[in-house]
C-alpha cells in the first residue's frame with residue numbers, strides 16, 4: 001500500500017518543511033517512489049526542491065478548489081524517484097473558498113485515492129495553522145502525523161492544542177491518525193533549556209519520539225537557497241547525518257504497514 | 258494620539274512574538290503607557306510575559322466574537338506601564354466564526370477606538386498567516402506594520418505575498434498602513450547567506466529596514482520560559498542590547514506622529 005505521512009505543527013518555523021523535504025528526498029534515495037505534497041501557500045517545499053512553476057502551472061489549489069485530478073498536477077524533481085505536487089500563494093484563498101464545500105475536510109484524501117501512479121510513500125507538508133489545509137492533510141494521513149518540535153520553550157506551548165486537533169480528527173475523519181513520530185529539531189547543545197525541552201517531550205511521548213535529535217546546522221538553512229535537499233547539498237554535514245538517521249528510524253517504523 | 262503598530266509576517270518562527278514582546282516592554286520602560294494585544298491563538302506573547310489566564314478569563318476572542326469591550330479584557334503585567342490583551346487557543350475559532358460578520362476586518366480597529374484607558378503605544382502580535390486575525394491587526398495598525406524577517410533564505414520567499422496583502426489593505430481598509438519598519442532577526446554571522454539576505458532586504462526596503470540587526474542569541478529563546486522580556490531576564494545580553502537599539506530607532510521614527 002502507499003504509506004502516507006503528514007508533517008504538522010501549527011507553531012511557526014519549527015522545521016516542518018525542512019523535515020518534509022529531507023525525509024521525502026532521503027526515502028526516495030532508498031529507491032522508493034515518493035511524492036511530496038506542498039499544502040502550504042508559502043510554497044517553501046516547492047522552492048526548497050528548486051521547482052519553478054510554469055506560468056499557467058497547476059498546483060494543489062487546482063486540485064482542492066477546481067477538482068483537477070492530482071495526476072495532472074504532479075511534477076518531477078531533480079531526484080528520479082521524487083515527485084511533487086507544488087503549491088503557490090493562491091492556495092491561501094482555498095481556506096476561504098472551501099468553507100462551503102460539502103465534506104471539505106476529505107477533498108485531499110479523495111484526490112490521493114484517485115491517483116493512478118503508484119507511490120511507495122507520500123509526505124504532506126503543511127502551513128503553520130490548524131485550518132482547512134492542515135485538517136485536509138491530517139485526514140489524508142493514513143499512516144499518521146510526524147510532529148517536528150523545536151527544542152525551545154515556546155514550542156512546547158502549542159503541543160496540547162495540536163493533540164486536541166489530532167484527537168478530534170481521529171474521532172471524526174481519520175481513525176488511522178496516529179502520531180507516527182515526534183522529531184526534536186534545531187537542538188542547540190549550548191543551552192540547558194534545549195535539553196530540558198527534549199527530556200520533557202520524551203516523557204510525554206515515550207514511544208513516539210525519535211531517538212535521533214536534529215541539531216541546529218547552518219547547512220540545513222542554506223540548502224533551500226540552492227533548491228536542494230541536504231543529502232545533495234551537504235551530504236556529510238551534521239544536518240544530513242541526522243536526517244539520514246531519522247529516515248532509517250522512520251523506514252523501520254513503516255515496516256509494520 | 259495613541260501610536261498603533263502591528264507586527265506581522267506570515268512566515269512562521271521569524272521572531273514576531275519576540276519582537277512584539279520586547280519592543281512593548283522596552284518602550285514601556287521609557288515611561289510610556291503601552292498595551293500589547295496578542296492576536297495569535299498560540300498565545301505566545303501572553304505566556305512570554307508570564308500572564309496566566311484565570312479559569313473564566315476573558316481574551317481577545319471575547320472582544321472579536323462576543324463584542325466584549327476591550328477595557329474589560331485588559332490585564333496588567335509585571336511591568337507597571339505594560340498591559341496586555343491576552344489570547345488563548347479558542348481564538349482559532351474566531352477565524353471561522355467571523356467569516357459571516359459584516360465588516361469583519363474592522364472589528365479590532367473599532368474595539369481599540371472604544372477603549373477609554375489612554376495608551377501611548379499599542380503593539381499587536383499576529384499569527385503566522387494572512388487570515389482574518391492578521392487582517393484585523395493590519396487594519397487597526399494606524400501607524401504601520403513592523404515586519405520581522407529572519408536572516409535566512411526561506412524568509413525572503415514570502416515577502417512579496419505579504420506586500421501584496423499590505424497593499425490590498427491600504428487600498429481598501431486602512432489608508433495609513435505603511436511599513437513602519439523591517440527588522441532583520443536571528444542574524445548568524447557564521448554564514449555568508451545571512452549577510453546576503455540582509456543586503457538584499459536593504460536593497461528592497463532602503464528606508465524601512467532598521468539599522469539594527471538582531472543577532473541569534475540564546476537568551477532571547479530562554480526569556481519566554483521565565484515569563485520575562487529580555488531587559489528583565491538578561492539585560493546585558495546581545496539580544497537585549499539589540500532590542501534596546503531597535504527601540505531607540507522606533508521611538509525616533511515615531512516622533513513624526
Ligand SMILES: Nc1ncnc2c1ncn2[C@@H]1O[C@H](COP(=O)(O)OP(=O)(O)OP(=O)(O)O)[C@@H](O)[C@H]1O
Nearest residue numbers: 012013014015016017018128215216217221269409
Ligand atoms: N536543524 C536546523 N538547523 C538550522 N536551520 C534550520 C534547521 N531546520 C530548519 N532550519 C531553518 O529554519 C527555518 C525554519 O524552518 P522551516 O521553514 O523548515 O520551518 P517550518 O516549520 O516549515 O516553517 P513554517 O511554519 O513557516 O512553515 C528555515 O529557514 C530553515 O531553513
Ligand SMILES: Nc1ncnc2c1ncn2[C@@H]1O[C@H](COP(=O)(O)OP(=O)(O)OP(=O)(O)O)[C@@H](O)[C@H]1O
Nearest residue numbers: 012152269270271272273274275385443473474478
Ligand atoms: N534573535 C533570536 N535569537 C535566538 N532565538 C530567537 C531569536 N528570536 C526569536 N527566537 C526564538 O525563536 C523561536 C521563534 O521566535 P518567535 O516565536 O518570536 O517567532 P514568531 O514569528 O512569533 O513565530 P510564530 O510564527 O509561531 O508566531 C522562539 O523559540 C524564540 O524564542
Ligand SMILES: [Mg+2]
Nearest residue numbers: 016017040044
Ligand atoms: Mg514550512
Ligand SMILES: [Mg+2]
Nearest residue numbers: 273274297301
Ligand atoms: Mg508568534
